[in-house]
Amino acid sequence: MNFLKYFLMLMILVAVSCSSGDPMEEIDTLISQKKYTEAKEKFQKVVDNGAGPAVERRYIEFLYERNLYRDFDKQIKHYLDAYPNDKEVRNLQFEYYAKLASAAEQQGNYQDAMFYIVAHLLSPDYRDYRKWENRQSTILRKWFESAAEKGNEADKKKAITQMINLSFGNLAKTLDIDLYNALSSEAAEQD
Numbered sequence: 001m002n003f004l005k006y007f008l009m010l011m012i013l014v015a016v017s018c019s020s021g022d023p024m025e026e027i028d029t030l031i032s033q034k035k036y037t038e039a040k041e042k043f044q045k046v047v048d049n050g051a052g053p054a055v056e057r058r059y060i061e062f063l064y065e066r067n068l069y070r071d072f073d074k075q076i077k078h079y080l081d082a083y084p085n086d087k088e089v090r091n092l093q094f095e096y097y098a099k100l101a102s103a104a105e106q107q108g109n110y111q112d113a114m115f116y117i118v119a120h121l122l123s124p125d126y127r128d129y130r131k132w133e134n135r136q137s138t139i140l141r142k143w144f145e146s147a148a149e150k151g152n153e154a155d156k157k158k159a160i161t162q163m164i165n166l167s168f169g170n171l172a173k174t175l176d177i178d179l180y181n182a183l184s185s186e187a188a189e190q191d
Contacts, residue, residue, distance in 0.1 A: 023042060023045075023046045023051075024046070024055065024058075026042060027039050027042050027043055027046070030042060031062070036066055039062070040062070040063070040066075040068065040071070043055075043058075043059045043062060044059070046059075047059050047075075053079070053082070053083055053086075056075070056079050057079070057086070057088075057089060059075060060072060060075050060076050060079055060089060060092065061092070063075060064092055064095075064096065069096065072096065073096065076089065076092065076093050076096070080093065087125070090125060090126075091126065091127060093120075094120065094121060094123070094125075094126040094127075094128070097116050097119075097120035097121055098116075098121060098128065098132070100112075100116045101113045101116035101117050101120075101121060101132070101135075104116065105139055105142070108142075108146055110139050110140070110142055110143030110146065110159070111143065111155075111158065111162075113139050114136070114139055114140065114143070114162060117132050117135065117136060117139070118136075118166070136166065136168070137168055137171055140159060140162060140163050140166070140168055140171060141171060141175065143155070143158075143159040143162075144156060144159040144160065144163075144172075144175050144176070145175075147159055148176075156176065156179060157179065157183065160172045160175070160176060160179050160180055160183050161183055163175075163180075164180070164183060164184060164187065169184075
């Protein structure tokens, strides 16, 4: 009789453990079935329940690959707060900001493009930071020329001021020496 009870208990435990399933297997199945919304929801629950850095990293990669950038940005910041030395994830964040800078430039939003570059892409920890150092002068020139073409004096001033602040004074002089001199003297008077 004891053997029968033991056997039944063992079978119940096996059935319960088999039915619970590995959540990562479920997520992988959902992804393979292209059920991305369900996979994201399941991933988020697993991560929220403290699944650990490896799972959170996979979730971040999933969000990035599916262009779920709002969730990606939130999750990666959370992850990097806890694991700031994870260079692979850090480079993924740099790639995200590079996409934002490129998109802003393509849309003619040069001020935002410069923000992303200066605030996020000039870190020597980023493998392509030299590329973005070199892009600055081109974007600043485009910004100024676009503003001049539209007759937008405020944006011309912003572009020249940004050039001065970022040590691109020679570029500013070649584009508009009078505006450069006026803004430089204003800055000197304020100091």
